Amino acid sequence: MDLGECYYEPRSDGSIFEALTNKRIVSIERKVEWTARSLLLDIAHAQPPVHALIDTGALITGFDNQKVAAFLLAELPPEMEGVVYLDEDDRQMILLRDHNAPMPLVQCGLSPSKRFTFYDQVHTTGMDIKQCVNARAVVTLGKDMTFRDYAQGAYRMRGIATGQSICLFLIPEVENRIRHEMKLAHVELSTQASAQQRLDEFLLLVPAWLLINSMRMESMQLVQLSLQELYNTWRRRALHSLLDEIAAATTKEASLSSRLRRFIGREDDSAKAWLRKCIAIFRVEISYNVDAVVPTKKQLSDVIGKLVESHKEFLKTNEETARVTAVKQRLAHSSGSQQQMLAEDGSEQGDLRLTAEVVHENEAEAEEEAEEEAEQEEQKMSAFTRDDEHPIPWSATVLVQPPAGVAASDIDEEMKTAVQQHQEEEANVFYPFSQFQAHAECPKIAFPPALLMSGNFFRRRWVGLGERRVKNVGLILEWSPLLHQEAMKTVVQQLFMAIMAAGGGGSANEIAVKALQAAAEMATTSPNAVSTAVKDAVAVTTSKIPVYLATLSLAEGETIRRMIHKKHPVFQISQVQLRTSEGELVESSSFFSSWAPKSAAATLSDMAPRERAIAVGVQCLRFFNNEMYYFSQELELLLEGLATVPISLRHEFFECLLRLRRRERHLWGDTPLAKVFTAQSEWHLLTARARLQQFQQSLLRKQRQYQKKKEKGKDPKPTMAALHLAVALRRFDEDEDSRLSAEEVHKCFESFQLGFSSKELNEIIGLIADARFTDGEKGHAQGIPMETICAAFGISRDEMKSALLRDDQESARAAAGLGAEVSWGCPVCTYVNDGASDPCGACNEPNPKHQDEDLQRQQQQQGWRCGNCTFINQPDDVCCAICELDMDGQRGVPRGKWVCAGEQGGCTFFNSMTNFYCEVCNRARPDLASTHF
Incomplete structure (x- = not known):
């Protein structure tokens, strides 16, 4: 009613139907076991040739338009010299055989008969590209198409009735839907005719099926339009009331203050209550209320009747009443299926609201955990040093000769003094990867000798000067001297x-x-x-010729790539290639690399020694990057590269680097990397060990959540998961002999409610039991000792005894009616300790509150000892006078100096307060940066 009456062009629909059901214009091909690539190949090799692909059914997936054009150009016959397509900006582009880059179609003078056109599904409407007079196009059909989509796509061929033709690609999914609709309509398809005749029947069946889809779509749109007309009726009345109130106030010349309060009043003030209702009719309420009962299905007529009844006060004229009655009659004649669909919408929305309410709390907790982890990460980042990170330039002639010092043994390295190591580091650009050490506690492992590290990537002299973030290997230099x-x-x-x-x-x-x-x-x-x-x-x-793989900084990789493009003279002697961290080739300095065979070896045994050495080095560098997912061949190569490294050192090195990187995932037990940290004879236990690791992390996470809620004063409900594991196990020890049967352990683990199934819990218990009884026990009837279970979770015997003793003391106080003192959470292990206890019962960490009080008391009485150089400083000294580190061991600003702030691009140099500018980088003092002299 609001949009007015539709007028149709005479004979327009008839001419479209006549053209799209004409055998001389439209032909059909059935495509069985099709893929997007197979359809493109069929089109490119079709006879007679095809000039356009109109993908109305959106069957060409997995390619962007330019990739489709490039694929077709490679497969089309030589007579087709270009492919036209629409880019992301809706521009008509053409890809030519003799051009590497696409160009706008308006700048190309290629004849329409010598080019192919690809219309993707988005551009099958309203896009005109001129075609030759006898062009033949392929049109695809999709399951959700309507007749309008089909007609719009087909009429991209503007001369469809005067020489141009189309070919329909019929896929099995669409054919089955058509047959289903014909069966519902009791239309019998011929079975005695030939295959071609049965296929020709679809010339009429396809438009008929598309019309049915159009009717369904229009029925749904009719219901939505009718509801919109009902709301428009009420909103029109509300709008008139608001405008009348404004006109009346203008006549009375009401004050501005009274106009501001025109919607405020008591409930019995009918005039203002009516104005509030008029405003509310324009608002759309959004709520997540959960129904108390399961919603029942309602008929569309009941929904409309209830809607009209709730807004009957907005129907004040006969015209408005007649309008609502006409809408109700129109909806009464709509299809029953669509009425039921809309009637069921209320219950579906109720289900959605219920689901949203259920997951809302979990999402909130996840967001809170993510924010806390981000805060912890920022605190960790601030603790890492960034000194001495300026790049050190080196001569390109280094690439001419093999690297020096690669064959040096670890004993030789240990014999060198610090001065000799510093001089050697300045002289040599690269050093062996086996000498890498992130910090003093990080072990060195015997990587393959061909792996090198650039001094600009990580300098050995940084060891002992504080922890640093370890960069990821982004570019690999494959270096073959001479x-x-x-x-x-x-x-x-x-x-x-x-x-x-x-x-x-x-x-x-x-x-x-x-x-x-x-x-x-x-x-x-x-x-x-x-x-x-x-x-x-x-x-x-x-x-x-030996080959070396060196890790580079991004600046070094950028420079070497430019040298390759500029054909630097050094590459007339040596060959270098840049690879990604996955081993993919980026740039090569020599044309000899193109002579190598392109096909990769089927098995590792077929690989040449040089290729195998490179592959082993790449996997070792991925291990250095803390990657956890490997294919079977990649894992075999990694194990070959780390064959001489003990399993304990592999694990220690990996965990050391993992702590110095930003990683969302820290658990590797359920990844292929677990085989690297496990002896081959124990690979069958990896699944159970991964379950145990996940269970332990989930339990710790639950305990941390409980402690955080308790610290925030939320008074969380005590759960079994919040208890110490030893205390929880003792509560399920029915005979109190410190030994639990498998059933008792299962009940205990199940009470934690961590989301593990019974099968997964049995795997964990079986692993713990096997670890117990492989030590010489005769049978499982004796039960699993509590010490064994705690040991599987990394809890020592002393820690277990302390937790049990503390639980006994709390129980005794509770029995005596004594109030427990304020408990405190350990900042290291998150264990909740009794308020009277000084050290943590789990990790012996001192009470931070008592520690701070003692520290303040000592500082007031005497100076403080530097933890780095042991110098005794004055109580009011912020930093150590010798090594310039503060009380926490961090680099602080000495008294009488200011720091050139690194977060503002400065050099972190300490300057005297008498200097207005940094002595090194000439930056202004931060507190005087905005002062004009």
């Missing part, structure tokens, strides 16, 4: 012998000149044009 030079010698020798064998005549010097000229032209020669003998000879020479 390879290009030796390979060119081999090429010249092979060409010299080939010319001599051909009997070209001339002296040896003349033949040598010809060989040198031919070798110089090899850089621009296609790899397919090079003889196999030359390639094999170069491959043999290359295999004898």
Whole structure:
């Protein structure tokens, strides 16, 4: 009613139906077991040739438009010199065979008969691209299409009735839907006719099925439109009332203060109550109320009747009443299925509200945990030092000769003094990866000798100067000293012998000149044009030259890549290649790399030694990056690279680096990496160990949540998971012999309510029991000792006894009616301790409150001892006078100086307060940066 009456162009729909059901214009092909790639191949190789693909059914997925154009251009016959497509900005672009980059179609003078056009599903409406007069297009069908979509797509061929034609691709999913609709309509399809005749029947069945889809869609739209008209009726009355009130107030010349209060009044003030209702009719209420009972299905007529009844006070004229009656009659004639669909919408929305309410609390807790983890991460970041990170330049001639000091043993390194190590580090750009140490406590492990690390990536002199963030390996330098030079010698020798064998005549010097000229032209020669003998000879020479993999900083990688593009002279001697952390090739300085076979080896045994060494090095660098997911072949290569490293050192090194990186995932027990930290004879226990690790982390997380709620004064409800594990186990020990049966342990673990199934809990208990009874016990009937269960969770015997003793003391106080003192949470292990206890019962960490009080008391009486250099400083000294570290061991600002702030781009140098500018980087003092002199 609000939009008015629709007017149709005479004979328009009829002409469209006549064209789309004409056998001379439309043909059908059935596509069985289709994929997007197979459809494109069929179109490219079709006979007679196809000039356009109109993807109304959105069957071409997994490609963007430019990739589709490139794929078609590679498969289309040579007569098609370009492919037209629509880019992300809706521009008509064309990809030509003789151009590497696409260009706008308006700038291309290619004839329509020599180009192919691809219309993606978004651009099948309202996009005009001129086609040749006899163009043939393929149109796809989708399960959610309507007749309008089909007609709009087909009429991208503007001359569809005057020479142009289309071919429908019918997929099994659409065919089954059409047959289902025909069965509901009691239409029998012929079974005796030929296959082509049965396929031709779909010329009429496809438009009929699309019309049914259109009717369903329009029925749904009719219901929504009718509801909108009802609301418009009430809102129009409310709007008139508000405008009348404004006109009346203007006549009375009401004051501004009274106008501000025109909606405020008592409930018995009918005029103001009516104004509030008029405003409320324009508001859409959004709530997440959960129904007390399961919602029942309602008929559409009942929903409409209730809606009209609740707004009957807005129907004041006969015209408005007649309008509502007309809408109700129209909805009464709509399809029953659509009425039921809308009637069920209320119950569905109720279910959605219930689901949203259920997960809302979990989402809030997850967000709170994420915020707390982010705060902890920021605190950790502030504790890492960033000194001495300026890049150190080095000469490109370093790449000419093999790296020095690679073969040095660990004993030789230990014998060197600190001064000698510093001098060697300044002289050598790269050092062996096996000498890497993140800090003094981090172990060194024997990585393959071919792995190197740049001093700009991590400097060995940083060890002992505080912890640092460890960067991820982003770029890998594959470095082969002297390879290009030796390979060119081999090429010249092979060409010299080939010319001599051909009997070209001339002296040896003349033949040598010809060989040198031919070798110089090899850089621009296609790899397919090079003889196999030359390639094999170069491959043999290359295999004898050592290859090194070095980690680079991003600045070094950027510089080397520019050197490759500029063809630096050093690459006439050595060869370098830049790879990603996954081993993918980015840049190569030598054309010899293109001579290598493109196909990868099927098995590891088929890999050449050089390729295998590179693959092993890449996997070791992924291990350095704390990656946890590997394919079976990658895992085998990693184990080969770490074969000489004990399992305990692998685990310690990995965990050390993991603590120095930002990682969301810290558990590796259920990842393929677990095999690296486990002996092969114990690989069958990995699943159970991963379950145990997950269970332990979930239990600790639950205890931390309980403690945080308690610290915030929320008075959380005590749960079994909040207890110490030893205390919880004792409560399920029925015979009190400190031994629990498998059933008792299962009940205890189940009471924690951590979301583990019974099968998973049995796996954990079985692992603990196996660890117990492999130590010499005869049977399981004796039960599992409580000490064994606690040991599986990393709880020592002393810690277990302390927890049980503390529980006994609390129980005794509770029995005597004594109030417990205020408990405190350990900042290290999060265990909740009794208020009277000084050290933590779990980890012996002192009470931070008592520790702070003692520290303040000592500082008031005497000076404080520096934890780094043990110098006794004055009580009011903020930093140590010797090493300039504060009481917490962090680098602080000495008295009488100011720091050039690193977070503002400064150099972190300490300057005297008499200096207005930094002595190193000339930055203004932070407190005077905005002062004009």
